[in-house]
Amino acid sequence: MFVVTTARVKKHDVWSGRRAHVCALGRSRSRRGVNGWRMVQQRADAVLEAQRAGGDALVVAALESVSYKVGSVTVLENVDLKLVEGEIVCLLGPSGSGKSTLMRIVAGLVEPSKGLVKWHGKPVSGGVNPGTALVFQNFALFPWLTVRQNVELGCEAQGIPKSEREKRARDAIDTIGLDGYENAFPKELSGGMRQRVGFARALAVQPELLCLDEPFSALDVLTAENLRSELLRLWQDKELPTKSILMVTHGIEEAVSIGDRLILLGRDPGRVRAEITVDLPHPRDRKSPEFQGLTDYVYTLISSTDAELEQDRLAVLEQANKTKSQSSFLPPLNMMKKQQNGKSDQTAELRRPLQPMNMSGPLSVALGIQALDPTIKARYPSLPAVRIGSVAGLLLFLDEDQAMDLSHLGQNLQLDVDDLVPIVDAAELLDLIHLESGDVTINDTGKRFLRSSIDERKSIVREGIQRSVDAKLIEQTMLLLRKSRYGRIPQELIFDTILLKHFSPQESRRQLEVAIEWGRFAELFGYDAPSGELFLYQSEEETESENEPEVRY
Known part of the structure; x- marks a missing residue:
């Protein structure tokens, strides 16, 4: 886990120095904003870690080495997480990373396959955690109950006396702004008001x-923003009877705008890839250099591979070891300036190859740095669940002459990270773009794709699939088709013998659909829906040989 923190510290010189540095970065190109957040402030980290390690009374809930499996598929693996009083924690990650499952484990709705769930330091097992409450994405109201009756439902389930639950319901309805709607039924309410009932x-x-659990995703933009700001105001004014908030979201800007700490999850299986502590004052200005810089950096982390994150960890650690006695905070690695007046070039040290390092020292522990285990078996690659048409549409929004930040690209396309990242992954898999540090550049193949006819585009996609190591599913499908007697195989063969070994049934079906979509577009194989069979296309030579008249001697 890689911890990037701008922790609150009382030392004025540290904070003002960092703030001035980040502001200076933000006034230049947004790329510098990304790098501006790639800093490790050792003294601030030490304060934050000491608070969390020593202040057990502040920890509301904790997960220790939690894993969760469905059959043979690992959904979550070795997740460690602490939820502290007075903090909003946001879970970010792509679909299938186990965000909602992780939240349900904390709430006691799902029991982990391995590891411990602790509540105020004591292990919890079996049953719903009585100290938690969950707000769902889809409102989850009983249509035959009034607003008041829906609000009282949780209290009634806990066995709270009628007079007390009526009082609590009135207070919650008043707090959330539903006065006058106590006797209304859900069908009489707008989407925003229904979600207010869920909060109440x-x-x-x-x-x-x-x-x-994604409480604003089912609402329109304006309603979501209004409810989000009201929730944040109630939290800051301490009008909510809760000590900590855990929120699942797909929106990076949403997470940065309200979260105190961001947990970034990877997938296949779900695990913590990065943790970021946000120290921007409220209300947060989304146009400020600091906000844009952090948003860009989160996009960079989410779009980075594990290997890239590992290199970043090693570079950060090496530079921290060099500078820990010289400065209270570490400048961004690739923003270090060459010294003037004939002095040596500080960046020369950064360009030399990294040497193997001890990853178990105190600094590594404080920074949450863990080396990747080379003995771990590589995961079966998954295909991004997008159509080729979406990839083609993405290329149309890219500037052929310069790179574009992922955050700006998402804003232009009006897509959140969960929708944008798979499209970018697909374009990169097909070798149509170049992705580096959260910046997307269309490459020569991508430019040729845009100028090509449909047949030429099919050929480019076909070549990209055949070159990519991440298109293993399509490669194995082609191998099975070639080895079959008649060049046809049932889709169940791929589903049962390949996919179910590596994915859940739901993800297996999605992977099969993507493989069929890509294979058909690239004309690698066809699909007969009525029979559920995949088949190889016949080449022109084979077709001509079949049509030649038989010659008898």
Whole structure:
């Protein structure tokens, strides 16, 4: 896990120095904003780690080496997480990374296959955690109950006396702004008001930990922004009867705008890839250099591979070891300036090959740095769940002459990270773009793709699939087709013998659909829907040989 923190410290010189540095970066190109957040402030980290390590009374809930499996598929693997009082923690990550599952484990709705769930330092097992409440994405209201009755439901399930639950319901309805709608039914309410009922129902049980599972994603933009700002105001004014908030979200800007700490999850299986502590004052200006810089950096982390993150960890650690006695904070690695007046070039040290390092020292522990285990078996690559048409559409939004930040690209396309990243991954897999540090550049193949006819585009995609090591599923499908007697195989053969060994049934079906979509577009194989069979296309030579008249002697 790689911890990037701008932790709150009382030393004015450290904070003002960092703030001035980041502001200076933000005034230049947004790329510098990305690098501006790639800093490790050793003294601030030490303060934050000491607070969390020594202040057990502040920890509301904790996960220790938690894993979760469905059959033979690992959904979550070795997840460690602490939720502290007075903090909003946001879970970010692509689909299939286990964000909602992780939240349900914390709430006690799902029991982990391995590891411990702790509540105030004591292990919890079996049953719903009574100190938590969950707000769902899809409102989850009973249509035959009034607003008041829906709000009272959680209290009733906990066995709270009628008079007390009525009082709690009134208070929650008043807090969330639903006065006058107590006797209304859900069908009479707008989407935003229905979600307010969901919030009121959760608050009525007075949870220490409020769990929010994408609570704003089903709402229109304006309604979501309004409800989000009201929730944040209630939290800051301490009007909510809760000590900590855990929220699942797909929106990076949403997470940066309200979160105190961001947990970035990877997938296949889900695990913590990075942790970022946000120290921007509220209300947060989305146009500020600091906000844009952090947003760009999160995009960079999410789009980076594990190997790239490992190189970044090693570079950060090496530079921290060099400078820990010289400065209270570490400048961004690739923003270090050459010294003037004939002095040596400080960046020369950064360009030399990294040497193997001891990853178990105190600094590594404080920074949360863990070396990747080379003995771990490589994961079966998954195909990005997007159509080729979406990839073609992405290329149309890229500037042929310069790189574009992922965050700006997402804004232009009006896509959140969960929708954007798979399209970018697909374009990179097909070798149509170049992705580096959160910046996307269309390459020569991508430019040729845009200028090509449909047949030429099919050929480019076919070549990209055949070259890519991440298109293993299509490669294995082609191998099975070539080895079959008639060049046809049932889709169940791929589903049962390949996919179910590596993915859940739902993800296996999605992977099969993507493989069929890509294979058909590239004309590598066809698909007969009525029979559910895949088949090889016949070459022109084979077709001509079949049509030649038989010659008898």
